[in-house]
Amino acid sequence: MKDIVLPGEMVTETPIRASHTYIEDGKTYSMVLGMYQKEPLSIVPLEGTWVPHIEDTVVGIVSSVKNSVYEVDLKFFGRSLIIGGKFERFSFKLGDIVEATIKDVEEKKTIILSYPRLLSGGTLVSIKPAKIPRLIGRDNTMIRQISDSTGSTIVVGKNGIVWVNGGDVALATEVILRIQDEAHVSGLTERIKKMMETRMVK
Amino acid sequence: MASKANRPELIVHGKRLDGRALDELRPLKIEASVLKNADGSAYLEWGRNKVLAAVYGPMETQPKHMADPTRAIIKCRYAMAPFSSLEEHGRTGPNRRATEISKVTREVFENVVMLNEFPGSMINIFIEILQSDGGTRAAGITAASVALASAGIHMRDLVYAVSIGKVGEHLILDLNMLEDNYSDSDMPMAISPRNDNVLLLQMDGEYTKEELHKAMEMAKEAGKTISKIQKDALKHVYKKVAEKYESE
Numbered sequence: 175m176k177d178i179v180l181p182g183e184m185v186t187e188t189p190i191r192a193s194h195t196y197i198e199d200g201k202t203y204s205m206v207l208g209m210y211q212k213e214p215l216s217i218v219p220l221e222g223t224w225v226p227h228i229e230d231t232v233v234g235i236v237s238s239v240k241n242s243v244y245e246v247d248l249k250f251f252g253r254s255l256i257i258g259g260k261f262e263r264f265s266f267k268l269g270d271i272v273e274a275t276i277k278d279v280e281e282k283k284t285i286i287l288s289y290p291r292l293l294s295g296g297t298l299v300s301i302k303p304a305k306i307p308r309l310i311g312r313d314n315t316m317i318r319q320i321s322d323s324t325g326s327t328i329v330v331g332k333n334g335i336v337w338v339n340g341g342d343v344a345l346a347t348e349v350i351l352r353i354q355d356e357a358h359v360s361g362l363t364e365r366i367k368k369m370m371e372t373r374m375v376k
Numbered sequence: 377m378a379s380k381a382n383r384p385e386l387i388v389h390g391k392r393l394d395g396r397a398l399d400e401l402r403p404l405k406i407e408a409s410v411l412k413n414a415d416g417s418a419y420l421e422w423g424r425n426k427v428l429a430a431v432y433g434p435m436e437t438q439p440k441h442m443a444d445p446t447r448a449i450i451k452c453r454y455a456m457a458p459f460s461s462l463e464e465h466g467r468t469g470p471n472r473r474a475t476e477i478s479k480v481t482r483e484v485f486e487n488v489v490m491l492n493e494f495p496g497s498m499i500n501i502f503i504e505i506l507q508s509d510g511g512t513r514a515a516g517i518t519a520a521s522v523a524l525a526s527a528g529i530h531m532r533d534l535v536y537a538v539s540i541g542k543v544g545e546h547l548i549l550d551l552n553m554l555e556d557n558y559s560d561s562d563m564p565m566a567i568s569p570r571n572d573n574v575l576l577l578q579m580d581g582e583y584t585k586e587e588l589h590k591a592m593e594m595a596k597e598a599g600k601t602i603s604k605i606q607k608d609a610l611k612h613v614y615k616k617v618a619e620k621y622e623s624e
Contacts, residue, residue, distance in 0.1 A: 178611050181525050182533030182570045196490070196532065203570070205490055205530045207610060220614060221416065222528025223434055223494075251436045251497045281445060283496045304528060359618045 179210035179217060190215050209358055220358060224250065224303035224333050226279045232287070233298070233331030236270045244290075246272060248333045249300070252283030256290050264290060271298065271337060273329050293329060296339030299347050301354040303334035308357035309350060316363065320349050323370045345373055383558045386543045392555065394423075399549045401538075401598055406519065406609035408526045416527025418609065420519035423552055424509035429519035431527040434497035442498075447491035449498050452482035454516055456505040477513045484517055484537075484566045484575045490530035499529060510553035511539045514564045517576070522606050526613070535575060536602040537566035540591040547587060549594050565595050569603045572596055 179185060183204050189197045194206045194217040204210065208219040226232075234254065238245035242258030244266050256274060258264050266272060270292055277288035301309070310317050310330055321328045325341030338346045349366060356362055386393060396402070402423030411417035414430035421427075437443035454477040455470070470478075485501065501524070503516040514537035521535045541551040542561040556562055561581025567574055574592075583591065 178614060180534055180607050180610060181531040182568070194530070203532070205532060206528055207525045219528050221526060222530075223415075251434050251494070281495065356617055356621075358614055359621055361621065365621070 177210050178220070179204040179206075179208055181205050181207065185210060185217070186212075186215060192216060194219055218307075219304050221302065222304050224306075225282075226250065226252075226276055226285050226333075228276050228279060230276045230332040231273065231330070232276060232285075232333045233271065233273050233293070233329055233335040233337050234333065235298075236266045236268055236272060239266065239268055244272075246274070246287060248285070248331070249335065250285070250333055252285060254285035254287055256287045266290070266292065271296065273331070273337070293337050293339070296327075296337050297343055297347065299336040299338060299350050301334055301336060301350060303332070305354045305357045306330060306332055306334060308362070309336070309353050311363070316353070316366070319363075319366065319370070320346055323374055324349075345370075380558075384554070386555055386558060387546055387548075392548060394552060398546055399594055399597070401550045401601060402552065404602060404605050406522055406605055407612075408522050408609045409613045414523075414527070416523045416525070416529070418519045418522035418526065420515055420522075422511070422515045422518070423550075424507060425505070425512055425515045426507040427512065427515045427519045428504045428506060429516065429523040430502045430504075431500065431520070431523040431529065432502075433499035433527070433529070434494035435500070437496065437498040443496050445496055448489070448494045448496070450482050450485055450489060450491075450501065451498060452478045452485070452501040452503070452520075454478045454481055454503045454505070454513070456508060456512070460505045460508045477516070480576055480578065481513065481517055481520065484535060485520070485524065487573075487575050488532045488535055488568060489524065490532065493530045499524075508553070510551050510556040511564065513537070514539050514550075514566070517566050518602060518606065522609055525610055533568040533570045534603065534606055535566050535568055536599050536606060537564060537576065538595050538598050538602060539564040540595055542581065542583065542587065547591055547594060549598055563591060565592075567595060567599055569599055 185204050186202045189200050190202050192215045195202050196205050206219045208217040210217050234246040234248040236244050237247040244256040246254045248254045272290045274287035274290040278286040324346040326346040327339045329337040405421045407419045410419045416431040418429045501520050505512045517537035539551050540563045541548045541559040543559050563579045566576035
């Protein structure tokens, strides 16, 4: 298990720019509760809200429809919009589940979405956004493993909403929630693999 | 009413009424992430104080006109439960005292939270005093600090708070209700342990310059213990899960 670092703890005595750190008097300090790795310096937050970046895939629920502008609830403090134009026409209804890619983020809080896709049916699982990278895994390994063994279609939104459809939804949900709880403990991939094998036999 | 006329003997043979030494803290216990619905939370027991702190955010600013497009805003609500106290403090609803403590607590955290990370948003801090026995604003700040960290909010430091009082010529650490009411002076302070910046300093009564310096030293010394308990509380949440698998 890697070390846990807390806000205000010094991570290096030299000024190094890394995410979730700040530099003061030539020293680098952490500003979040996270897992810390010395070489190369990186801090992975254990908790916290999602910070939108361009190209992020998100899953949300259409919460308002005005002419060709759709507002999507991404469980984020800012607004997120799908704007239809002359060449792009969408017809979503209130309450539709959509998957989309972030085209632009204005002033760190207004999100413009593009390439929306309607997700019909399925179940939504809401998890902590900080655990999403672990759920996806390196090169999508973790999420592929889950969808392969349960036969479910899974769409992971970086905002913390996961859409699961078809196959063994109950098992897929259980695995997703387990990953949320144990993301920081090493050996997770093996444990999930073992769990899958024992559960699929039954 | 508390006055010098009916004051009990607060220090007997170098010990205080509850048997503590002059520079001894009451037993402190913190548990982080106790509430499921809140983004971050902490439960604290400090002597006979029982405090629950919860943090929500960063979230959409309500009311919207308060949103600041350059930085996040912090809202803080300190409240004593109606059953928390023996005397008048625990009245229901906000009162003058609660409003003041909410304000000073907010100002403590405005100095450590990285407000420019989430412009236009709002961070809500709720401090609920379930049982009070003196020094609740210090207990509230200590708990809220852990709650903020467990919500993953970007902060410069993990703040702690403690109070220092004066009885005769003796300085005493971490006052309880009786000492708070009858001592000559009472000074709660909130300190950022990384660089010992003082973020809150309120004072009832008076100190000489030397006493003030000595009080600061006492607070910093006690802060080492408090900081450690805060950090252990946060780490424990994650270590608990890890230990389950390491033992297998």
